[in-house]
Amino acid sequence: MSEVAVIGSGIVGLWTADVLSARGHRVVVRTAHPPEFTHSAAAACVITPLLPGDWEPRDARFLAAWGRYRRTIEKFRSIDSIRAENDRFLEPMPSYECGFDEGGEQILEKGFNVSRFRHLPFAPVSVIPISPAVRVRNHVDEVHVCTFCAAFTADFCNTEQFLPWLQRELEARGVRFVNEPVLRREQIERWGADVVFNCSGFGSPRVFDDPCMYQVRGQSMFISTPNEGPPYFGIASGHHAVFKHRRGYYLGSYFLEGEQEVRRFPSKTEYDLSLEFARGPYTVLCDRLGFDVPNLPLDRLTRVNTGLRPFRPDGPRVEADDGIEQESDGRLRVVHNYGHGAHGWTVGFATAEEAVNTAEVRGWLSS
Secondary structure, eight states, X not given: OOEEEEEOOSHHHHHHHHXXXXXXXXXXXXXSSOGGGSGGXXXXXXXXXXXXXXXXXXXXXXXXXXXXXXXXXXXXXXXXXXXXXXXXXXXXXXEEEEEEEETTEEEOGGGOBHHHHHTOTTSOOEEEEEEEEEEEEEETTEEEEEEEEEEEEEEEEOHHHXXXXXHHHHHHXXXXXXXXXXXXXXXXXXXXXXXXXXXXXXXXXXXXXXXXXXXXXXXXXXXXXXXXXXXOEXXXXXXXXXXXXXXXXXXXXXXXXOOSSOOXXXXXXXXXXXXHHHHTHHHHHHHHTTOXXXXXOGGGEEEEEEEXXXXXXXXXXXXEEOOOBOSSSSBOOEEEEEOBSSOHHHHHHHHHHHHHHHXXXXXXSOO
16 A cells, blocks of 8 residues: 555546556645635536647547547546436536638647547437527637537536535545645645645646646636526537536636736636627527527626636656656655546546556555
């Protein structure tokens, strides 16, 4: 049995602690914030295998991401299989991803061609024309004209419920949570852990070098209306989304790149743009898709979150780091598991398994 430290208590850090504790190791999670206040908590957690538009389906990165999605969604389903139906974390979410025409092709968010989306066998996908087209202001100077929706049913998970639940499960197994922002290498050395799993996301470059990673910002709003009934559905267009689910509404304004300053606090610009989408294009799209327009109780916003996604063009970094020397004798044993870039909920359990497997095959973890 090994003494293990996990840096970070977002969904990837919690899954890593889950795998380690299930295999009998003593685990301490070192975190600046409890799970419900991490950037993972800002996500809507619609679990779909959407991938960067420049990844070809036969590309090794694409295949790896697809396999990780399959293993992660099965983990969620196995948890739900022993829970009462009304208490399950996943709920089916009819989803409508709006797209636009570009050069004769139908394009979704992040340049993903709808023809490639349709062949992924996670759910049947149909294309619904939107006529007349709907104009959406994605950002201050970015406008998309939505001409169609890709319609499918996804798995939606309420992050506000799942993260605290998983923390309680881990604590029941003996996993300890220590409130400690990790800012320097010297801190890690003092822990005396046999292996350190770096799941610190966007904070990783403070301690570990990674020239490939950059931060992508998102913002989300949560409205609690637990007694409002179906239909439950989500509509997304570009940076914006509104999901009506069993316990309320989620409004998102997400995947904002290229900013000179990465902000960790909510932005009035994104706040205003989310409300603009909810009050305007969202209502039009609801009508075009045959839904009664929900009466969004915007006066009942419970919180506004900013989420920073640690984005890496080639996907998450899941590997052992052999180049870390300690002040004392020997080397620091570190396994990285970060850089999921808005896909931590989609593939995080699988990368946690891979990270722990990496330590095991190197002989770093003792049974």
